Amino acid sequence: xxxxxxxxxxxxxxxxxxxxxxxxxxxxxxxxxxxxxxxxxxxxxxxxxxxxxxxxxxxxxxxxxxxxxxxxxxxxxxxxxxxxxxxxxxxxxxxxxxxxxxxxxxxxxxxxxxxxxxxxxxxxxxxxxxxxxxxxxxxxxxxxxxxxxxxxxxxxxxxxxxxxxxxxxxxxxxxxxxxxxxxxxxxxxxxxxxxxxxxxxxxxxxxxxxxxxxxxxxxxxxxxxxxxxxxxxxxxxxxxxxxxxxxxxxxxxxxxxxxxxxxxxxxxxxxxxxxxxxxxxxxxxxxxxxxxxxxxxxxxxxxxxxxxxxxxxxxxxxxxxxxxxxxxxxxxxxxxxxxxxxxxxxxxxxxxxxxxxxxxxxxxxxxxxxxxxxxxxxxxxxxxxxxxxxxxxxxxxxxxxxxxxxxxxxxxxxxxxxxxxxxxxxxxxxxxxxxxxxxxxxxxxxxxxxxxxxxxxxxxxxxxxxxxxxxxxxxxxxxxxxxxxxxxxxxxxxxxxxxxxxxxxxxxxxxxxxxxxxxxxxxxxxxxxxxxxxxx
Amino acid sequence: xxxxxxxxxxxxxxxxxxxxxxxxxxxxxxxxxxxxxxxxxxxxxxxxxxxxxxxxxxxxxxxxxxxxxxxxxxxxxxxxxxxxxxxxxxxxxxxxxxxxxxxxxxxxxxxxxxxxxxxxxxxxxxxxxxxxxxxxxxxxxxxxxxxxxxxxxxxxxxxxxxxxxxxxxxxxxxxxxxxxxxxxxxxxxxxxxxxxxxxxxxxxxxxxxxxxxxxxxxxxxxxxxxxxxxxxxxxxxxxxxxxxxxxxxxxxxxxxxxxxxxxxxxxxxxxxxxxxxxxxxxxxxxxxxxxxxxxxxxxxxxxxxxxxxxxxxxxxxxx
Numbered sequence: 068x069x070x071x072x073x074x075x076x077x078x079x080x081x082x083x084x085x086x087x088x089x090x091x092x093x094x095x096x097x098x099x100x101x102x103x104x105x106x107x108x109x110x111x112x113x114x115x116x117x118x119x120x121x122x123x124x125x126x127x128x129x130x131x132x133x134x135x136x137x138x139x140x141x142x143x144x145x146x147x148x149x150x151x152x153x154x155x156x157x158x159x160x161x162x163x164x165x166x167x168x169x170x171x172x173x174x175x176x177x178x179x180x181x182x183x184x185x186x187x188x189x190x191x192x193x194x195x196x197x198x199x200x201x202x203x204x205x206x207x208x209x210x211x212x213x214x215x216x217x218x219x220x221x222x223x224x225x226x227x228x229x230x231x232x233x234x235x236x237x238x239x240x241x242x243x244x245x246x247x248x249x250x251x252x253x254x255x256x257x258x259x260x261x262x263x264x265x266x267x268x269x270x271x272x273x274x275x276x277x278x279x280x281x282x283x284x285x286x287x288x289x290x291x292x293x294x295x296x297x298x299x300x301x302x303x304x305x306x307x308x309x310x311x312x313x314x315x316x317x318x319x320x321x322x323x324x325x326x327x328x329x330x331x332x333x334x335x336x337x338x339x340x341x342x343x344x345x346x347x348x349x350x351x352x353x354x355x356x357x358x359x360x361x362x363x364x365x366x367x368x369x370x371x372x373x374x375x376x377x378x379x380x381x382x383x384x385x386x387x388x389x390x391x392x393x394x395x396x397x398x399x400x401x402x403x404x405x406x407x408x409x410x411x412x413x414x415x416x417x418x419x420x421x422x423x424x425x426x427x428x429x430x431x432x433x434x435x436x437x438x439x440x441x442x443x444x445x446x447x448x449x450x451x452x453x454x455x456x457x458x459x460x461x462x463x464x465x466x467x468x469x470x471x472x473x474x475x476x477x478x479x480x481x482x483x484x485x486x487x488x489x490x491x492x493x494x495x496x497x498x499x500x501x502x503x504x505x506x507x508x509x510x511x512x513x514x515x516x517x518x519x520x521x522x523x524x525x526x527x528x529x530x531x532x533x534x535x536x537x538x539x540x541x542x543x544x545x546x547x548x549x550x551x552x553x554x555x556x557x558x559x560x561x562x563x564x565x566x567x568x569x570x571x572x573x574x575x576x577x578x579x580x581x582x583x584x585x586x587x588x589x590x591x592x593x594x595x596x597x598x599x600x601x602x603x
Numbered sequence: 604x605x606x607x608x609x610x611x612x613x614x615x616x617x618x619x620x621x622x623x624x625x626x627x628x629x630x631x632x633x634x635x636x637x638x639x640x641x642x643x644x645x646x647x648x649x650x651x652x653x654x655x656x657x658x659x660x661x662x663x664x665x666x667x668x669x670x671x672x673x674x675x676x677x678x679x680x681x682x683x684x685x686x687x688x689x690x691x692x693x694x695x696x697x698x699x700x701x702x703x704x705x706x707x708x709x710x711x712x713x714x715x716x717x718x719x720x721x722x723x724x725x726x727x728x729x730x731x732x733x734x735x736x737x738x739x740x741x742x743x744x745x746x747x748x749x750x751x752x753x754x755x756x757x758x759x760x761x762x763x764x765x766x767x768x769x770x771x772x773x774x775x776x777x778x779x780x781x782x783x784x785x786x787x788x789x790x791x792x793x794x795x796x797x798x799x800x801x802x803x804x805x806x807x808x809x810x811x812x813x814x815x816x817x818x819x820x821x822x823x824x825x826x827x828x829x830x831x832x833x834x835x836x837x838x839x840x841x842x843x844x845x846x847x848x849x850x851x852x853x854x855x856x857x858x859x860x861x862x863x864x865x866x867x868x869x870x871x872x873x874x875x876x877x878x879x880x881x882x883x884x885x886x887x888x889x890x891x892x893x894x895x896x897x898x899x900x901x902x903x904x905x906x907x908x909x910x911x912x913x914x915x916x917x918x919x920x921x922x
Binding site for chain 1: 629639640641644645647648655656659660662663689690691694699702703759761762765766769772773774796866867868870871873877878881882884885887890
């Protein structure tokens, strides 16, 4: 089973697994492998390996220890305030959502039995019956009403306040039915409700020292900045799972220490492995990796409303000056996918595959800078560790710039306070965007004229009109074609250069089964606790 | 009586100065925190910090009151032994600190038990046989240990003992500490990493202090009288070197309470150093202040203790 070609990584395993899951035949897979230069003999053994991973049967029992990368006293059990992977993992184990996104990015029902609408504006939510909270209380529409309304209260400090605002009216119909009225038609509501912040808590909850949810695990210990322990919920409402008796989640912020803890067997799952450690991890037979490439990216933002972004040609020149392949191959060691300057990643079902990434073309960039009258000027680029790998990306751009006679000055600023002081403010700076479940959320958050995080201050009436048209369209084909065109507009007109979608690599003990990539992020969209099992 | 009148005055003066230092430090920490960009509401909301959201959260958290007034309120509460409520997660600061302080003190305690006897023996030994092979080996080793950063020592220790040999756990927390051998396992690596750093300094300082006194005429006199080398050092020289040695030990140990962030990070040990870093990152003023006070108190008490030892061991100061 260890017969793999050199340079074969967990990413390739994941790709093969993914193809099998999508129903690819053996012939198709071998053809794909041949095309990428893997011999038939080696290819066959790789397929067996991926096939085995796909066909495993769950086993029950055991205690799993997993480690994320950040945790602090700001850790919370309040889903509205959840802001880090650690919060999402914890909350997903203790609570449920109305809906969730499966590994193919499709919406599945969780606490909701069905969510229906005729006009995408008025929605009827029917809850599952017989679901109970950990304290024995039965789930009713009051709990959902309370959970959703909280996001509108500024005192709660909800992270999704701006998204929740579109729910103008939330009313209880009866114990298991609710009606949600939106300010304008939005066919994506079921996907929006799959965001981690919309986890359902019990009516009237204000104390978040312990979690009282409907989730697969009961909160046993919660120490902010230290650890969370959950034990199996014996009365869990789903027919299948959880498999683990208990799980513990800690954070080890040092990359090497996290890998070492996994290699020594102290933990069974280490999230977000540095690309530099991937080879080390994969050379060890007791450990495997799981690679998720969804819409996480660090992007170069050039504000279109001030100098130098307002000079025609500058933004386009920069997009040609970014050596995407170097960033993908050298900086991320292959653990990234080349992107085409728009935020909808291939993991999203509305991704436009016809839109090709710009080639690295310094000569063309030079001509464009010349046209903008900026050739030879000094332009500062603000980068920070707060935006993943942005300092290295800035250096790559700086070097390419030097070759064509541009003088970029990389200003490296501290992570601390980056988001409030530099992001959205500096003329040329880096940002970092986490995966979102729908193009609508991405576009309304980042590119609409009134978007709160309009990184390049992009304004287009046509774009706004298309956004609102697609939002209300219940016809899939029509939405898809609008979204495809919008992706082209963003790639060509907005001042945001998105070089690559960054892969997240989780490393796990080979005893852990059931972990699948999910478009909402690593560790199975942070919801792994419920789905994984431990072989003995 | 051990403490005469003038010694008591000296001790009381020390304590008064310590208290004053605490107040000055807390003001300094407050002003430094105010200089940091962003406040707790902005930090908590992170990327989602739209102006309305920040204003709403500030209102809800009572942050609209001027920062200085909030600080004075916290100081007044402290006089009653109340550390205040953390802005970030609404838990009493005392609860947040409680367990972690115990953890930090335990780690510091075990490290002290290991490192102080070892460094005293090696330091005094090196001074006693100055210039010998033993002295040279100790010197070379201490110098090289001082020069190696502790994250390197810690990471190497994990690689060797946890990953390759599999003898010890890579993480120190959550390990079973019910039996003595289990505790030994859990603490072995953090204590080794920390001891490396503190021992090296203490050995150097002890050796220097003892050699200083050995060079004085009265010790030479003892030698001329025919005292054995060990008697000359232990009976005649050492009592006079106690003051400087106590100070060196105090300085090294004061580092163990608040300065062990690297070891806490690598072994995932939940102590107060990490708590302080978290507090600063989230601009959680009550927590920052409380941690700063704890570090300051531990530092001051160690230094004061060392001063007292110096006073008591020196008849000229004791009178």
